[in-house]
Amino acid sequence: QRILVEHAFLSARPLSAERLDGRKTFSKAYKNALRHGLASTSPMRFAWQSALSLFAQEPAHALESLLYSWARERGVIEPRLDVTEVLRALLVMPTAGELLEEPWRTAELEIPSLTMRVRLRDALFALTRVLDGARVTIEEWLREGRAEQALFSPLWGEILAWSRASSDPREKETNLMLLRRAFESSEGGKHAERERASGVLLLALGSPIPTLLRTLGPEVQRAWESEKTASRGVDFDDMITSLASLVTQREVRAAIRAKLRHALVDEFQDTDDVQWGIFRALFVDTYEDDAHTGHTLTVIGDAKQAIYGFRSADVHSYHAACAHLEACGAQRLRLGESYRSTSHLLDAVHRLVFAPEDEPPFFTGVARSERAIACGRPELGTAHEDGSVAPALVVQHLLGLPELRFPLVRRALAASIAEEIENIQAGAILTREGEGEPKRIPLGEIFVLTRSAAEGNDVADALRKRGIAHAFFKQSGLFRTREAADVLDVLRAVSAPYDRNLRVRAFLTPFFSLPVGDLQRARSLESEHVYVRRIARWSALAERGQLAALFDAMWRESGLALRTLYLHQSERGLVNIEHLFELLLELATTRRLQLHELVVLLGERVENASVVRGGADDEDVQRLESERDAVQILTMHKAKGLEAEVVFLFGGFGKPKRGRLAPQVFHEGARRVAWAGPEASGDVS
Secondary structure (H helix, E strand, O other): OHHHHHOHHHHOOOOOOEEOOHHHHHHHHHHHHHHHHOOOOOOOHHHHHHHHOOOOOOHHHHHHHHHHHHHOOOOEEEOOOOHHHHHHHHHHOOOHHHHOOHHHHHHHOOOOOHHHHHHHHHHHHHHHHHHHHHHHHHHHHHHOOOHHHHHHOHHHHHHHHHHHOOOOOOOOOOHHHHHHHHHHOOOOOOOHHHHHHHHHHHHHHOOOHHHHHHHHHHHHHHHHHHHHHHOOEEOHHHHHHHHHHHOOOHHHHHHHHHHOOEEEEOOHHHOOHHHHHHHHHHHHOOOOOOOOOOOEEEEOOOHHHOOOHHHOOOHHHHHHHHHHHHHOOOOOOOOOEEOOOOHHHHHHHHHHHOOOOOOOOOOOHHHOOOOOOEEOOOOEEEEEOOOOEOOOOOOOOOOOOOOOOHHHHHHHHHHHHHHHHHHHHOOOEEEEEOOOOOEEOOHHHEEEEEOOOOHHHHHHHHHHHOOOOEEEOOOEOHHHOHHHHHHHHHHHHHHOOOOHHHHHHHHOOOOOOOOHHHHHHHOOOOOOOHHHHHHHHHHHHHHOOOHHHHHHHHHHHHOHHHHHHHHHOOOHHHHHHHHHHHHHHHHHHHHOOOHHHHHHHHHHHHHHHHHOOOOOOHHHEOOOOOOOOOEEEEEHHHHOOOOOOEEEEEOOOOOOOOOOOOOEEEEEOOEEEEEOOOOOHHHHO
């Protein structure tokens, strides 16, 4: 950002710009585009309606998430939609009249399967009902070079609907798949042209994504750029791409190279092509017209730690960059010793990773392990109470009769982890360093790693049943919590103390804990009632601008802390409320805001948090429940770079949820390709 500001005139960027949350601005832009696109006079109406019909539940939200995933994708998108080629392929298909004539009946016999011929005939008759009345229009579009007009017509939506339909009783083979398979199986050559046309149609229409990216993609992208321009801000991706463009300009590049001679990049396996291009231009490549030489670039990375692909990091870019650096004369220095792990743990990991020659390796491809790691501190170890060496790696083998069931596996494994931690707490496993006295392992040195944040709740329940102190490490989603909604309800009532509806909502929060049975009576409480008077007192503090006193009063007068600890035996809710009060007070102080303005800001954050999920900013991260010694529950992504004496792995029992229409990324060498076509692997290859 500093470099962009220093070269603002050349980069066509403002001297100062607010840092925007790209996901939130996209959401706002998408909603505006959706509202305009569905208007009765909009030429995009049919395109939007067709896109929304793809989703059975929450179609508007599902479509937004899908378009955002494609908007952020940096790979080359394939296949590209060629509308002219699609229309020509459609015209190759037989008309209803041709299906009844002798030439087709003869050609049909070249398809060996009778069942396939019957299903194919049904599918083609269904296509003629869509296509035959539009053939003249299609030929006119092609003749006049207006093929793109088809994309925004009802006809295109009908064609897509036919493509997704199926005559297969199991609904596993769509009409398009059937066409392709039937014409491919033809043995006499009479369907050669239709076979080629069916291949064109399957690639273009076998997935709705190429159509979405050609119709709605540009529309939403323009709305997104307009929203960022109107907000006078940039998001992180904008800064990266702007800088990448800027360093291609000779005078800017020379000015930066004159200032910065050496660079060190840590966690380099989490780079991508754009970021690598910036460092390559500034510190690796040489230029005849640049007098500044002697630049060095040091990168530190490990392909096995590349776990941020969902943030556009690309380990293939890392390997390509390393190969380029070595080709330029860079020296590769391998770090071959671990100073964190015991020798027994390293031996156990090596047995997993380095399989015997007659067995397939544990890791393959770009993240494969190449050599064993030596122990840099052999004096470290673990032992049982009797002094015997404790196993470094323990694997749970669960049995189920008649079969393992997912809910039971989660419950059993969580209970087993809690039992083992209780044993460790009692001294079943000790740490030792050389000849020193073995030491007990504090709870804070025990981590439970999960794949998703939700899986941590299962472990927390099991630990809670055994009375084991635990905490969620840097759990995101502060504004999605129940506490955020409760604070918002109370502050809304305080800012408008005479609004009975707002007062009732406040009374139902833990700050008042009005029983639900008294809800009707709460609407008519007299002004002298203790709850109404409390709201009035808090409102008076807010009117005088004494927000710190207001938040303190909400703590003390509500009795919230004692009630929460007694009923729930957890500090999580209290920590969240305290965090919210601190954030609101900081906002009020730095921006000089009144309570009603704070209520608006908090309302926006709560609303956005319920819609926009993903990487949280710093203020949306929940704090640790306390400084007490406690087992830490965290996702593997948050655990990166941390270390603990004992680590449990929990979760990952099923396949990760992946949108069937999300980008499917593969690589051709160093070239990243985002596949937008059908899911079948044969089509990808």
